Amino acid sequence: MYTLSVYMWCMVLGMSVPLTLLGLLEREPSHGYDLKRDYDTFFGRGKPLPFGQVYATLARLARDGKVVIAVEPGDGPERKRYVITESGASEVNAWLVEPLAPEPHLQTVLFAKVVLAIMLGRPAEEYLDTQRRAHLARMRELTEVKRGGNLVDALLADHGLFHLEADLRWIDTTVARLDALTKEVAR
Amino acid sequence: MIEARAVTLSFGETPALRGADLRVAEGEILAVMGPSGSGKSTLLHCLAGILVPDSGEIHFAGQRVDTLDEGARSALRRDRFGFVFQFGQLVPELTAVENVALPLLLAGTRRRAAITEASAWFARLDLDGLQQRRSGELSGGQAQRVALARGLVSRPQVLFADEPTGSLDSLTGEHVMDLLVGSAREQGTTVVVVTHEARVAAYADREVIVRDGKVTSLDAEPVRS
Ligand SMILES: Nc1ncnc2c1ncn2[C@@H]1O[C@H](COP(=O)(O)OP(=O)(O)O)[C@@H](O)[C@H]1O
Ligand SMILES: [Mg+2]
Numbered sequence: 001m002y003t004l005s006v007y008m009w010c011m012v013l014g015m016s017v018p019l020t021l022l023g024l025l026e027r028e029p030s031h032g033y034d035l036k037r038d039y040d041t042f043f044g045r046g047k048p049l050p051f052g053q054v055y056a057t058l059a060r061l062a063r064d065g066k067v068v069i070a071v072e073p074g075d076g077p078e079r080k081r082y083v084i085t086e087s088g089a090s091e092v093n094a095w096l097v098e099p100l101a102p103e104p105h106l107q108t109v110l111f112a113k114v115v116l117a118i119m120l121g122r123p124a125e126e127y128l129d130t131q132r133r134a135h136l137a138r139m140r141e142l143t144e145v146k147r148g149g150n151l152v153d154a155l156l157a158d159h160g161l162f163h164l165e166a167d168l169r170w171i172d173t174t175v176a177r178l179d180a181l182t183k184e185v186a187r
Numbered sequence: 188m189i190e191a192r193a194v195t196l197s198f199g200e201t202p203a204l205r206g207a208d209l210r211v212a213e214g215e216i217l218a219v220m221g222p223s224g225s226g227k228s229t230l231l232h233c234l235a236g237i238l239v240p241d242s243g244e245i246h247f248a249g250q251r252v253d254t255l256d257e258g259a260r261s262a263l264r265r266d267r268f269g270f271v272f273q274f275g276q277l278v279p280e281l282t283a284v285e286n287v288a289l290p291l292l293l294a295g296t297r298r299r300a301a302i303t304e305a306s307a308w309f310a311r312l313d314l315d316g317l318q319q320r321r322s323g324e325l326s327g328g329q330a331q332r333v334a335l336a337r338g339l340v341s342r343p344q345v346l347f348a349d350e351p352t353g354s355l356d357s358l359t360g361e362h363v364m365d366l367l368v369g370s371a372r373e374q375g376t377t378v379v380v381v382t383h384e385a386r387v388a389a390y391a392d393r394e395v396i397v398r399d400g401k402v403t404s405l406d407a408e409p410v411r412s
Contacts, residue, residue, distance in 0.1 A: 129396070129403065132396075133394075135385075136385060136388060136389060136394055139385060139386065139388075139389035140389045140390075140391075140392075142389070143386075143389040143390055147365060147368075147369075161386055161389065162386075164385070165384075165385045165386050168385045169385075172222070176222065
């Protein structure tokens, strides 16, 4: 079943594929195949990442100095193990720590950040709280617009507010279920 | 202006607060959020001198509140604090304007002056013409605005509001919050508003979250001082 939400998921998550792969590499050096398998398990949502995209992304990361390739003796693509560099690791860290710009429909990227944070033993709850603050700060701005503005401003602000509110409820629910999610991810 | 330090309070075996810390700056509008049962109302009641913590301290305007006796705390509540609760809790035997005048009457203002001052709030809170209604003859939103007027009429230094929009639909609730924030800013009243709704909290200057009887997000310091 290819629903709109799955489509949205792929669209939004598509932007963070390189960072997600980098995050997976921060656990340990891996082969492309293992990366794809873990990506599909935790982030694929029924739409596997094509091998072509995995290797193209890894090649770009290597070109940019975020990973290095350790070649093992033998044949085939699985001879290559990818190892994250300092620069790659600090990019993952910056991405995890920084809240996303509070626009609606971020929960998919947020979800990727939360799962990776758990995998890497980082404080997922702290990241979610930071995100929560960023969302509420944006909601305060929109509320100010609404209070000072005309009806059109108010209606547009309301649209943003309702969507941000939905994301915020998702954040709260996720915080409340972090223990369960941690068990799931650790399996 | 108000501060809770390491406040704990249990109801029998149930711990409601387990070391709650909070600072509210003068003139600040603070939203207290958190899941239901996390201790928000209990914290509000401790700050307002309604409940006395098992341990920890409450300070208001440089004064220790939790060590005051019941009489002194009750005077503090009457003279310095205003309250709005989820269900307006208007006195059904009184008219709307008498309800609003009540805090002034209790503080010793003469009836005529109290009614005049109370009446002025009706225009301010879009309640014109409803002065003589009883609470049974008001809509939920109207009753809550009457309750807000009653909370603000004595020009309290701090307004404590516990889920003031909790019984209202979202449009009506926002109208109440709009007026609450507008009036509080106008008269420099500090506000502590408990709510679990983000859209209500977005009317405040800052928010904290209560989880399991503790306050998180303390890193965000008061924006005004
Ligand atoms: N009067 C009371 N008697 C017994 N338990 C109470 C009383 N008031 C609150 N509690 C308990 O204390 C905890 C915190 O309650 P409360 O402060 O009302 O939470 P919130 O306002 O965040 O929903 C809950 O477990 C609640 O059941
Ligand atoms: Mg409560």
